[in-house]
Amino acid sequence: MPQKRIRNLIVCLGDQLNRDSAVFDGFDAASDCVWMAEVMGESTHVRSSKVRTALFLSAMRHFRLALEKEGFRVDYRTLDSNDGSSDLGSALARSIAKAKPARVLLVQPGEWRVQEMLERAAKNAGVPLDVLPDRHFLCSTDEFRAHAAGRKQLRMEYFYREQRRKHGVLLDRTGGPEGGEWNLDHENRESFGTKGPEGVRKPRAFKPDATTRDVIAVVERMLKDHPGDLGGFDWPVTPAQAQDALEDFVEHRLEHFGRWEDAMWTDEPVLFHSRLSSAMNLKLLSPRRVIERVEQAYRSKAVPLASAEGFIRQVLGWREYVRGIYWLHMPDYVQRNALKADQPLPGFYWTGETDMRCLRAALTQTLESGYAHHIQRLMVTGLYALLLGVRPKEVHEWYLSVYVDAVEWVELPNTLGMSQYGDGGVMASKPYAATGKYISRMSNYCKGCRFDPAKSEGDDACPFTTLYWDFLLRHAKGLGGNPRMALQLKNAQRLTEVTVRGVRARARAIREGGGQPV
């Protein structure tokens, strides 16, 4: 840290690695200094996977090198510094005390907790802190607030249409949706049948360079008890690599993305998904660039509309929407528990050791590599926690820990809201509750599993199916006013008394076994 008083101390967090960020506007190398810090608190406030931490730190160190090459002054704190700072607030306070900047600049962080911590550190030090808007996103938080104002209920679909119109994405000559429909979700739900997927090409892998290898060594040493296997680390850690990952996806997987977006298959963790979330969330890759490139692939007839629209809906629709929801409802949102779920998270979520083949596959893959695709997160790990009745905050903390792309603005609404219905319907119009038959239809997991997805009672009944009926019985009253639940609840009412008794007894036994079926 230079001893001379500096004008602006520019905070650059681990998920703010975009050179076009507002904090760099008007940067003056003679009087400004960029501040970056690796702190243990960010890996321990939830038990962050080694892969997640290594990805953030490696991308940060590469960004620092790129800034220094451009002539920026960077005050960089490494994870193994012994300066007594264990969290971002105390690390910033130390640097402020040393450098005595006239002001601190910060782009709105991806987590309410972090913004609060940094604002407090600057306030205590008596230095003004400016929070600037995050230009990475296509919809600002103010714009989302305006969208939400006066609406009784928010739905992604209307927001998505607005964004398509506003940004001129996939529109026809009349300004309507390309192909006549805004949403081709009905074409995005195929399974692989019994044959299984064909022509799946593994995503482009990025071999760790010297910087990443250094990070891996530090993480192995300092977070040895955390989940994650760094042996196969291959994530993009620079903007150039992120761009290569995008090209690799567009060329080799996008064509089939739409059709098999919801399908799952043993030992095929990525299938036709992009694996671009971490690159976008760290801001190595701009969502605008991603959307443009995908639309271009469609316009040049390289990919079908259902794939291009399905993918753009995720990035321009869901990704922007969940961020709006996060900032609209925080800080209270994290405490919500609309279904009054009170069970602890099963211990096997940290080991993958369970006879339930679908969960074993999704958990093992997640714990090792830090990745699972959307349907595995929503309809396997998320669904089981929902049906079992796990406290949503615990589910949220697990997801925040284990996924490489986990930053709270995107993880929390997806987990607590979409998958656990903890927000009582803000994110989803009804709980995503289903039996094991859904998993059976969309994957090959049930083949060879000791449980039967069609059965709800007895020792070989699929725990998802048992817990599904138990869920409907437990919440019949609370969800009774939701017209979208009417059919499911009616079916639950039709169960015989004997079945109800059998379901309840088995569900109780599963809960008493910590979520593990006997």
Ligand SMILES: Cc1cc2nc3c(=O)[nH]c(=O)nc-3n(C[C@H](O)[C@H](O)[C@H](O)COP(=O)(O)OP(=O)(O)OC[C@H]3O[C@@H](n4cnc5c(N)ncnc54)[C@H](O)[C@@H]3O)c2cc1C
């Ligand atoms: C319980 C749960 C937790 C999740 N936690 C996270 C998280 O921590 N971080 C995260 O980035 N995504 C999260 N998601 C959303 C989604 O599952 C991941 O973005 C996706 O699986 C990442 O893999 P991919 O890049 O191959 O995605 P693809 O399937 O290729 O999708 C393309 C892109 O669309 C975006 N996207 C897709 N679905 C969503 C969504 N529901 N919300 C926001 N963006 C979306 C992502 O940026 C993704 O890279 C979560 C979903 C659920 C159900």
Ligand code: SF4
């Ligand atoms: S039978 Fe049930 S537990 Fe087994 S893989 Fe299928 S859904 Fe999962």
